[in-house]
Amino acid sequence: MDTRSLQLFLSLSETLHFGRSSEACHISPSTLSRTLKQLEESLGVQLFERDNRTVTLTHEGRLFQQYAREALAQWDLIRNSLLAEAAELHGEISMYCSVTASYSFLYEILSRFRHDYPRIEIKLHTGDPDQSIARALAGDEDIAIAARPDSLPAGLDFKPIAASPLLFIAPQGDLGFALPPAGESAAEHWSDVPMILPEGGVARDRVDEWFRAIGIRPHIYAQIAGNEAIVSMVSLGFGIGVVPRLVLENSPLAERVQILDARPELAPLEVGLFALERKLKNPLIQAFWAQLPGEA
Structure with missing residues (x-):
């Protein structure tokens, strides 16, 4: 045809x-x-x-x-x-994930996959992680890597790869604002702190819930698409940010920020693969799905 x-x-x-x-x-x-x-x-x-x-x-x-x-x-x-x-088996699989996810998870997965299925090509797109699930749902990508939302959209399957804690991070050195005391979540310590937050996604939902629990509306300095940019802005001293630990561990700016002891701790992110259930009938996508441990 x-x-x-x-x-x-x-x-x-x-x-x-x-x-x-x-x-x-x-x-x-x-x-x-x-x-x-x-x-x-x-x-x-x-x-x-x-x-x-x-x-x-x-x-x-x-x-x-x-x-x-x-x-x-x-x-x-x-x-x-x-x-x-x-x-x-030969053909092409399209994938979407953030830059951090591409070097945090894909090397090991793709190394095994390329060895077992050398004639299957991977077409990789990277970008804002908050777009991952939407692109998989729309059928624009065969597979996406992202954090699992609390409610999984209908028709979408998920296979976990790893869990990553969400961390509050602050700049090192002299600051233009007072840091909340370690272990404190009292409203008076957080109400005036400039916050640099994700524009959306699971991490933003968790942060919003955290601030609601302590009864304040955060002072949002900036809303950023992409975790790497949050680390960058925090390292420059603009405010306190929230990022997954795996992003911070892979950031070249990790030594320029500090992790805050904020209580209660934010619920960790569960990161994994997403694919439409109907696409899992495709032998190529089935083969990729089966590379991960757990039920294929």
């Missing part, structure tokens, strides 16, 4: 930029434009609105985007099932 036109359509529907999509797909912009025009003519509808500056999906384009994702997923499933029968 020729699925190339669907792949090209999905690429442009995600980037909304002919230049970036043509480069990613290793074709010329004119070839991309011609292929999509032929696809639109075949369907009898316009999939994109184009002008000299922007590209946007039409209503029909958004509907076709969902179809294209499902069609390619079904094609990959049957193709890989047939290859599995022949004991010859």
Whole structure:
């Protein structure tokens, strides 16, 4: 089957930029434009609105985007099932995780996987960890690495990798604010402290619950996407932050911050793999899933 036109359509529907999509797909912009025009003519509808500056999906384009994702997923499933029968797994798995997760967990997992399945390619994307679950749910990625939320979304499976405590960290040296006393969670010690917090995600939920428990609204200096940036801002003296221990242990700025003794302790993060349950029927994803200990 020729699925190339669907792949090209999905690429442009995600980037909304002919230049970036043509480069990613290793074709010329004119070839991309011609292929999509032929696809639109075949369907009898316009999939994109184009002008000299922007590209946007039409209503029909958004509907076709969902179809294209499902069609390619079904094609990959049957193709890989047939290859599995022949004991010859090959293809591509897309993954998404933070930079920290990529060097904290992936090396060991991928070393085993590449040894056992050398013909399966891993397409890795890195970015804000708070986007991991959403990308897996949307079907943009086959597998994502992230912290498990208290309530797992329907249709999503999870396999744990490790647990990481959440830590309050503060700058070293002279500060422009008073640190809360060790072991104290009284409101008067925390109400005026500048806080540097994640924009969202499980860590932010835990911090919000902690402040609610001591009965104050925190003085938020900044809300940051990405744990590494929180460590950086704390090391520069802007305030107190909250990050997972695994991020701090891998940070080049770890010696420029100090861990605070804040009570009660924040609940640790449970980090692991996420994948749509329906995608676990794919032999390639099953093979990757089985690399981790526990139930496959």
